[in-house]
Amino acid sequence: MSEYIEHDRNRISVGLVEKKFFTFAAPPNEMMLESGARLGPITLAYETCGALNTDKSNAVLVAHALTGDSHAAGYYSESDPKPGWWDIMIGPGKGIDTDKYFVICSNVLGGCMGSTGPSSIHPETEKPYGVTFPGITIGDMVKAQKALTDHLGIEQLLSVMGGSMGGMQVLEWCVRYPEMAISAIPLATTTRHSALAIAFNEVARQAIMTDPNWNNGGYYGGRKPDMGLAVARMIGHITYLSDEAMRQKFGRRLQDKTAVSFDLGADFQVESYLRHQGAKFVERFDANTFLYITKAADYFDLEAQYGNGSAVEAFAGTRARFLVVSFTSDWLYPTYQSKAMVTAMKKNGLDVSFCEIEADCGHDAFLIPNPRLSAMIKGFLESVFTGRHHK
Amino acid sequence: MRFDLALIASWIEPGTRVLGLGCGEGDLLHFLKTQKQVRETGIEIVESRVARCIGKGLCVLQGDINQEVEDYPDNAFDYVILSQTLQQVYDPARLINAMLRIGRKAIVSFPNFGHWKIRTQLLFTGRAPITEQLPYQWYDTPNIRVLSIRDFRIFIRQVGMHIVKEMATASGRTIHSGTVIRIAPNLLATYGIFQIEKNDHDGGALFPQPDKPTGEAK
Numbered sequence: 001m002s003e004y005i006e007h008d009r010n011r012i013s014v015g016l017v018e019k020k021f022f023t024f025a026a027p028p029n030e031m032m033l034e035s036g037a038r039l040g041p042i043t044l045a046y047e048t049c050g051a052l053n054t055d056k057s058n059a060v061l062v063a064h065a066l067t068g069d070s071h072a073a074g075y076y077s078e079s080d081p082k083p084g085w086w087d088i089m090i091g092p093g094k095g096i097d098t099d100k101y102f103v104i105c106s107n108v109l110g111g112c113m114g115s116t117g118p119s120s121i122h123p124e125t126e127k128p129y130g131v132t133f134p135g136i137t138i139g140d141m142v143k144a145q146k147a148l149t150d151h152l153g154i155e156q157l158l159s160v161m162g163g164s165m166g167g168m169q170v171l172e173w174c175v176r177y178p179e180m181a182i183s184a185i186p187l188a189t190t191t192r193h194s195a196l197a198i199a200f201n202e203v204a205r206q207a208i209m210t211d212p213n214w215n216n217g218g219y220y221g222g223r224k225p226d227m228g229l230a231v232a233r234m235i236g237h238i239t240y241l242s243d244e245a246m247r248q249k250f251g252r253r254l255q256d257k258t259a260v261s262f263d264l265g266a267d268f269q270v271e272s273y274l275r276h277q278g279a280k281f282v283e284r285f286d287a288n289t290f291l292y293i294t295k296a297a298d299y300f301d302l303e304a305q306y307g308n309g310s311a312v313e314a315f316a317g318t319r320a321r322f323l324v325v326s327f328t329s330d331w332l333y334p335t336y337q338s339k340a341m342v343t344a345m346k347k348n349g350l351d352v353s354f355c356e357i358e359a360d361c362g363h364d365a366f367l368i369p370n371p372r373l374s375a376m377i378k379g380f381l382e383s384v385f386t387g388r389h390h391k
Numbered sequence: 392m393r394f395d396l397a398l399i400a401s402w403i404e405p406g407t408r409v410l411g412l413g414c415g416e417g418d419l420l421h422f423l424k425t426q427k428q429v430r431e432t433g434i435e436i437v438e439s440r441v442a443r444c445i446g447k448g449l450c451v452l453q454g455d456i457n458q459e460v461e462d463y464p465d466n467a468f469d470y471v472i473l474s475q476t477l478q479q480v481y482d483p484a485r486l487i488n489a490m491l492r493i494g495r496k497a498i499v500s501f502p503n504f505g506h507w508k509i510r511t512q513l514l515f516t517g518r519a520p521i522t523e524q525l526p527y528q529w530y531d532t533p534n535i536r537v538l539s540i541r542d543f544r545i546f547i548r549q550v551g552m553h554i555v556k557e558m559a560t561a562s563g564r565t566i567h568s569g570t571v572i573r574i575a576p577n578l579l580a581t582y583g584i585f586q587i588e589k590n591d592h593d594g595g596a597l598f599p600q601p602d603k604p605t606g607e608a609k
Contacts, residue, residue, distance in 0.1 A: 321450070323445065339454075342452065343462045346452075346459075346462040346463055347462055347463070347464060349463075349464060349467055351430075351432070351450045352450070352452065353444075353445050353449075353450050353451050353452060354441075354452040354453055354454070355438060355441045355442055355445060355453050356438065356453055357438065357442075358438055372439075372442045375442065375446040376442055376445040376446050378446065379445055379446035379447055379448045380445055380448065382448055383447075383448025383449075386448075
């Protein structure tokens with residue numbers, strides 16, 4: 001998602017932030033994972049912005065998508081070239097107003113940006129886990145986040161929000177800890193991965209696992225499966241855009257040449273762009289984490305896990321006020337998937353708002369500045385916050 | 392607030408659950424939420440209006456009212472409001488039945504096609520009437536159902552419902568003003584506002600209730 005990150009046009013920022021770490025589940029009290037395996041100790045990297053109020057009623061949890069991290073907003077240093085991935089949304093006076101709310105964002109379990117994942121050192125072998133890392137689920141990620149919010153002394157979250165895989169965590173929060181989530185904003189997401197979404201993930205995983213450098217996950221300290229991971233990223237990127245977005249951004253324009261080369265090089269701008277995105281990605285991301293996290297997203301099926309196949313039943317125990325948002329050109333998690341969850345929420349008598357935003361930039365629309373989205377999130381949060389204080 | 396909406400608001404009991412169909416930018420719902428502490432929900436099809444409503448902190452869903460009403464459980468609301476939209480509904484009997492399945496009371500308002508200006512226009516010009524309330528040409532009007540206050544009363548009887556309250560109004564100089572019409576409303580009123588309920592027994596209904604949703608949506 002880093003390709004969209006830009007400085008706030010009005011130079012409004014939450015300012016300097018610091019990555020912190022929370023470690024829990026030390027043996028013998030390891031965390032029980034959904035797979036039945038036990039994992040511990042677990043470290044979560046997290047960042048916060050804004051101030052927690054005295055009655056701890058203004059905490060908002062932001063969940064990141066597949067390749068995001070805990071760095072949601074602000075800068076690490078004065079010379080930091082880029083702010084966090086959702087800096088357009090989080091900050092003073094923004095959609096998620098840090099003058100009012102205390103924002104928490106942690107790197108997911110299985111991640112590679114400071115939280116325990118396949119590239120972390122196994123405490124017993126003192127070597128990276130690699131593929132000995134246990135399989136994880138969206139539920140496990142949320143369970144770990146719950147340990148973090150407990151540690152921060154937060155009993156209820158004013159809101160849980162996130163897009164894409166972050167949206168899955170949002171839904172999981174509402175179902176798993178209904179007493180904790182007062183409101184929820186799942187953006188551009190789904191209650192279950194479609195065959196299309198699983199298919200793209202599988203091609204991406206195969207690209208990594210067929211890279212000879214992958215070495216069955218044991219590449220740490222040696223040559224990394226950079227080519228495989230870059231191709232995986234390229235595939236992902238295509239699914240995050242749209243026909244229209246690519247037509248506008250690249251068309252059939254050639255890269256630094258006036259005629260095609262006939263030499264199998266990168267002739268078109270779109271080829272060059274994807275190669276660049278792939279090359280940039282391998283510098284910051286771990287291939288094994290990509291495998292584990294895409295699997296977690298593929299396994300996600302709220303209906304099956306909590307509703308015997310029924311979305312209505314899955315949401316039966318939830319109490320949150322929802323704001324569901326989809327985008328017209330998102331073909332990875334199309335609007336019908338958001339509407340299905342909205343229908344299930346309605347049938348349960350839940351308070352749900354829904355808007356399909358007209359956007360031609362595809363699935364990644366939620367990461368791109370959009371005054372309409374910001375205004376909706378702002379108004380929704382304000383209403384939940386005042387509603388809470390009236391009770 | 393628009394005059395007719397203010398009248399509708401005066402009928403709503405505080406603290407109730409209200410669904411507004413075709414709620415626009417949410418003026419009525421916002422008034423009811425802040426002044427009468429209702430638990431509000433709105434349905435609106437136009438994205439920009441939905442976004443405005445949500446930005447005001449209202450609970451509003453984007454969608455087609457005819458489809459969206461089907462998802463709610465029975466008696467999910469105390470009032471279901473259909474303000475100045477009935478004339479654009481393809482299957483009014485089905486929609487009103489659905490409104491009274493999901494709500495205990497329905498409030499319906501519409502422009503009165505029996506108004507004397509419309510009658511005289513048709514009589515003297517021989518052309519499809521155009522008025523302030525119905526300002527369209529025959530070829531670009533979204534108003535596919537042409538009805539008068541009298542038509543509506545008959546219709547409600549036929550679908551096995553009854554009118555609890557009704558009010559007829561004539562538009563004032565601005566959208567915020569107007570007069571309540573007590574004499575010969577079908578001739579003198581530009582709008583009719585009705586509160587309707589289901590008859591206790593189902594006897595006499597010409598139109599069966601739409602199937603209740605069962606199971607879940609995929």
